[in-house]
Amino acid sequence: MKLLVKVTLLGVFLLLMACHQSSKTKSIASKEMDKQPVERELKPRIIKVNGVNLHYVEKGKGNPVVFVHGAFGDYRTFHNQMGDFSHKYRAISYSRRYYHPNNIPIDSISDFSKVNIDDLASFIQSLSTVPVHLVGHSSGAWIALQATIQHPELIKTLTLGEPPAFELLIGDPKRDSIMNIFQTDYQRAIKAYSQNEDKKGTKLFLEMATGDAHFFDNLPVFDQKIIMDNIAERKASLLAQSRKADPVPLHCSDIKNIRVPVLLVGGGESPGWVGYIMDKLEACIENKNRVILPNTTHGLEYQSPEAFNRAVLQFIGEHEK
Numbered sequence: 001m002k003l004l005v006k007v008t009l010l011g012v013f014l015l016l017m018a019c020h021q022s023s024k025t026k027s028i029a030s031k032e033m034d035k036q037p038v039e040r041e042l043k044p045r046i047i048k049v050n051g052v053n054l055h056y057v058e059k060g061k062g063n064p065v066v067f068v069h070g071a072f073g074d075y076r077t078f079h080n081q082m083g084d085f086s087h088k089y090r091a092i093s094y095s096r097r098y099y100h101p102n103n104i105p106i107d108s109i110s111d112f113s114k115v116n117i118d119d120l121a122s123f124i125q126s127l128s129t130v131p132v133h134l135v136g137h138s139s140g141a142w143i144a145l146q147a148t149i150q151h152p153e154l155i156k157t158l159t160l161g162e163p164p165a166f167e168l169l170i171g172d173p174k175r176d177s178i179m180n181i182f183q184t185d186y187q188r189a190i191k192a193y194s195q196n197e198d199k200k201g202t203k204l205f206l207e208m209a210t211g212d213a214h215f216f217d218n219l220p221v222f223d224q225k226i227i228m229d230n231i232a233e234r235k236a237s238l239l240a241q242s243r244k245a246d247p248v249p250l251h252c253s254d255i256k257n258i259r260v261p262v263l264l265v266g267g268g269e270s271p272g273w274v275g276y277i278m279d280k281l282e283a284c285i286e287n288k289n290r291v292i293l294p295n296t297t298h299g300l301e302y303q304s305p306e307a308f309n310r311a312v313l314q315f316i317g318e319h320e321k
Contacts, residue, residue: 042082044075049122052104056094060086064127067093068120070138071234072202072227074100080305084313094123098233106236113248120147124154133316137161137300149254157319159263159312161300162270167250168280178273193235202231210297211271223302255284262288263315265308267296274298289315
């Protein structure tokens with residue numbers, strides 16, 4: 001009888017544990033599903049800008065916050081930002097020309113830089129409310145910076161996530177060493193792309209930008225898909241050696257003329273040359289704040305969305321008054 005009671009109690013205990021574990025597993029799964037950005041399902045809209053159709057998504061009401069993605073991105077790049085920002089703002093993320101799902105032939109390009117700056121300015125002008133809070137990452141930050149210089153009336157605040165402002169290295173004693181490191185890695189990516197090893201070329205390029213050979217592989221599958229959907233522009237710009245246009249100039253004196261508040265966002269684990277360019281940029285800006293995201297490389301909003309969102313929202317909020 002005692003044995004039967006012990007066996008019964010043991011069975012009940014195991015059953016309760018199983019139920020608890022099942023509940024815990026469901027709870028974890030539920031949390032993971034909660035973390036899955038609903039913004040992936042936002043239906044993109046289309047707007048005609050400078051004669052071409054650009055796709056974008058938006059969510060929320062209030063003053064506009066416009067996100068500008070970098071290479072290998074599109075309007076989905078900021079899927080981890082749209083929800084948090086839409087609580088107080090009209091969050092808008094668009095796909096730059098030559099990026100998914102815009103159907104624009106790469107062969108029509110003559111100057112990657114200028115056309116993207118013009119597109120951004122026209123896109124902002126098409127919104128019903130200006131000025132906007134402008135947030136850019138990587139080459140998108142470079143474009144946002146140039147648009148702010150050329151069209152200051154359109155911008156309320158500017159957030160720059162590690163723009164590749166190599167122009168600021170002209171005349172700097174460290175320029176040659178930085179460019180040698182950069183070009184060595186650059187050439188490895190070019191070689192892979194020239195042999196149509198697109199994933200390898202993309203991984204090498206991202207390794208150069210982040211300093212992490214496993215950056216791509218460590219990303220969620222959804223983010224990997226965004227990247228691979230958007231290799232065309234970067235591949236074309238790397239391989240089109242004979243079609244290089246004169247770059248749009250960027251001078252410290254022009255940056256000093258920016259009067260709107262600027263937030264610089266960097267990764268604590270980004271390559272040294274990235275941080276050095278950020279130092280040069282910071283020295284050119286009068287009204288600025290700077291935030292370093294710990295345990296983060298150049299991925300920023302990909303890698304540390306919560307810290308990124310918190311820093312940018314706090315900055316924007318301080319300048320809403």
